[in-house]
Amino acid sequence: MLELRCPPSVEGIAVNPQPDWSFDSLISELNSLEKKLNASSTFPLPFNKTRSRGFSDAKGNESSSRAFVMRVLDEDMPDAESDVGEEDHDRSLAALAGRRFTCGDLCMSDSEDSEDELTHGGQCHLMKKAGLVEGALSEITHEHQLSVTEEIRNEILALESKLMSENEKFASAQAHIEKYIEARQEMERKFDLQYQRIIAEELDNHLTAVQRDREHRSQIEEKRIRDDAAHEEAKRKQKAVEKAQQEAEEARRQAEKKLAEEAKRAALAADRRAEEVAKEKERAAAAALVARQEATVESKGVQPHTSKEVNPPEKNVAHNIYNAALRLLLSSVNWHFDVGNILKGAESALKLEERRLQTYMEMVRKNEELGVGSSKDYRNHGMQIARRIKTITGTKESVRTKAGELIQIMKSPCPQSISIAMFAEKVVSQCSNPTGSFNNAVYAYCHVIVLVTSQVPTAMEIVLAELNRVCIYTVPKYYSQSGFETKDAYYKAIGYQEEDGKIESPDSYVARLSSYMKLYGALVQTEVEGVQNYHGIKEGWAWLARFLNILPANLYTANALQAFLEMAGFALYRRYKSQFRKLLNIIYRDFLNALRAASRERGDSRLNKVITSIQSYIESNQFLNEPKGRRLQSSLLSHQFVPESDYQEQYYSPSHRYY
Known part of the structure; x- marks a missing residue:
């Protein structure tokens, strides 16, 4: 039997106190109620179920959204099965959330006492009438949720399709x-x-x-x-x-x-x-x-006393010959003085110069006998030597090639004395008109000199003799101006050149003097692996000591010292370390002070310039830095960009290696 737990009347609709309905009749009755409610509603909307207010669910804690709760009383079923059935009913009723009504639990029983229980027990309510606004709002909300859900589903499908399309486009683009x-x-x-x-x-x-x-x-x-x-x-x-x-x-x-x-x-x-x-x-x-x-003695019987005559000692022939040769050399420039009073220089250095000069003069006489200058072949020979010297560059390949060619020239059928004299003259003449790249090329010249003289040792003596001849400070030695009758005679003695009857300017002479000293300084410090330098760093050290001991401080000696230190200072410091620093301290303390005193006395701006240069060289420790051009380059820059080996062979001429 169906038991309704609802109030006896809802919104004026009464419930039969003793209903005797079947399930079909109940459905028909509910449909009629729905029609009546829809007819009486001001909104043309179908009736929608709402959650009843004030009704509790089977547990009594919260309102139920189920349309019916039907309870079948069966004495024969145990409580556990009843509970399971109730849970199954709850799940079934939850699935029927789309029904139009919300009712409390219904209890159906076959016992005859159900009517009495319904009469005397608590009243059960079928449903609570919901408001029209709430129903409409609930319906609108539900439809909105459905529409939103549908839109979301459509959007998701659209996004998925778009994502797949984008993935395909991306794959296509990536492949492209x-x-x-x-x-x-x-x-x-x-x-x-x-x-x-x-x-x-x-x-x-x-x-x-x-x-x-x-x-x-x-x-x-x-x-x-x-x-x-x-x-x-x-x-x-x-x-x-x-x-x-x-x-x-x-x-x-x-x-x-x-x-x-x-x-x-x-x-x-x-x-x-x-x-x-x-x-x-x-x-x-x-x-x-x-x-x-x-007769008187004999008559007296006395023997005569004999005496022996002593010859005077012989003079020093070698000394007389040297003085005669020196007087002959000085007479060419009208010198009228006592050599010992105006010539200053270390005795060992003057002896070396005398030996070189003697070797040089012997070679000159020999070449004059051979007719140097009168033969066209000799002139062409000299031009070949000059061309090879002028084309020397600061690369190992150039130095090796030119040195090999010059050695072959000296071993040619032409007399070697002529080749040596021309070689010395052409090398030293490079200092006559120094250019901006002279400082870089002078080291390459000295490498060639060392390589050539290692095969022809006499050439080193002639080169040094030529340097001593054109620049007295390479000896080193010094002439006092007081021993000369005129300034021109003094200028010619120390190396000034005369052109068209006029003596060159001091600036031109100082520039040329510096070039000669740079060549000498670069020569003494040149070291070639496997080759002996016959005038190496030891001679450079000896030159510096003689220079500071003998020569006075003036414009010419100061420029000579500056040029020598610029070229050879780095190598001297590497070899002698603290001893070289001591010499620099002597230069800084004594030599520069003497130059400053001379500058104040004469007011010569050129002295101030060279004083500043030497002072800066010592104070900034420039001797610690390797001079530019001292280390020969491996090759020219253009050789590094030749892509094929045959291009290299096209411009490479094999030559003998001498280091």
Whole structure:
């Protein structure tokens, strides 16, 4: 039997106190109630179930949203099965949330006492009437939720489809990009290959142009050398004519002098004859006197006392020869002085200079006998040596090649003395007109000198003799101006050049002097592996000690010292360390103070400049830094960009290695 737990009346609708309904009749009754409610509603909306207010669920804790709760009383079923059935009903009723009504629990029983229990027990309510607004709102909310859910589902589907489409597009784009990258890489490889070909062609053209330019310069240099040779030949001829005139004049003077000397000798002969006659008479008288004395002694029986005559000591022939040669050398510049008063220099250095000068003069006489200057072959030989020296660069390849060529020239059929003299002259002449790159090239020149002189040792003596001849400070030695009659004579003695009857300016002389000293300083510090330098760092150390001990401080000696330290200071410090620092302290304390005193006395700005340079060199420890150009380069920069080995072979000429 169906038991309704609801109030007896809801909104004026009464419930039969003793219902005897079947399930179908209950459904039909509910449908009729729904129609009535819809007819009486002001909203044209179907009736929607709402959660009843004030009704509790089967447990009595919260309101139920279930349409019906039907309870079937069965005495034969145990409580556990009843509980399970109740839970199954709850789940079933929860699934029927779309029904139109919400009712409390219904209890159905077959016992006849159910009517009494319904009459006397608590009243059960079928449903609580919901408000129209609440129903409409609930319906709108439900439809909104459905629509939102549908929209979300549609959006999700759209997003999924869009995501799949984007993934497909991304995969397609990625494949396209990979193909594009492969195409670009292939194109870049082709471009790189093309660029390498272009670079190789350009480099080939550049090297060809460089080679052509070098050949052109070489031709220009040869032409200039030929012109210089022609000019020198013209000057030589002019000098020969002048010399012939001078010889004729000298012959005339000698003839006159000879006549005068003959007359003088005749007078002297007459005087000597008169003296001899007088001496003969004296000897005769003395002999008579001696005879008388001997006779007297013999008569007395006394032996005569004999005496031995002692010859005077012989003079130092070598010393006389050296003084005569020195007087002959000084007479060429009209020096009239006592050598010991104005010439200052260490005795050992002067002896070395004398030895070099003697070797040099012997070679000059030998070359004059061979006819140097009068033969065209000799002039061409000199031009070949000059061309190779002028084209020396600061690379190992250039130094090795030029040194090998010069050694082959010296071993050629041409007399070696001529080759050595020309080599020394051409090397030293590079200092006559120094350019901006002279400081870098001077080390390369010295490497070539060391390599050549290691094979031809005599060449080192001639090079040093040539340096001593053109620059007295390479000895080192010094001449006092007070011993000369004129300033021009003094200037010529210390190395000033004369052109068109005029002495060069002090600035030009100082620049040339510095170049000679740079060449000398670079030479003494040059070290080539496996090759002996016959005038190495020990000679440089000795030169510096002699310089500071003997030479005074003036403009010329200061510039010579600065140039020498600039070239050789780094190597001297590496070899002698603290001893070299002591010499620098002496320079800083004594030499610079003497220069400052001379500068204050004369007011010469050039002295202030060289004082500042030497002071800065010592204070900033520039001797710790390796000079630029001292270390030869491995190769030219253009050689590093040649892509193929055959390009290198095109511009490489094999030569003998000498280090």
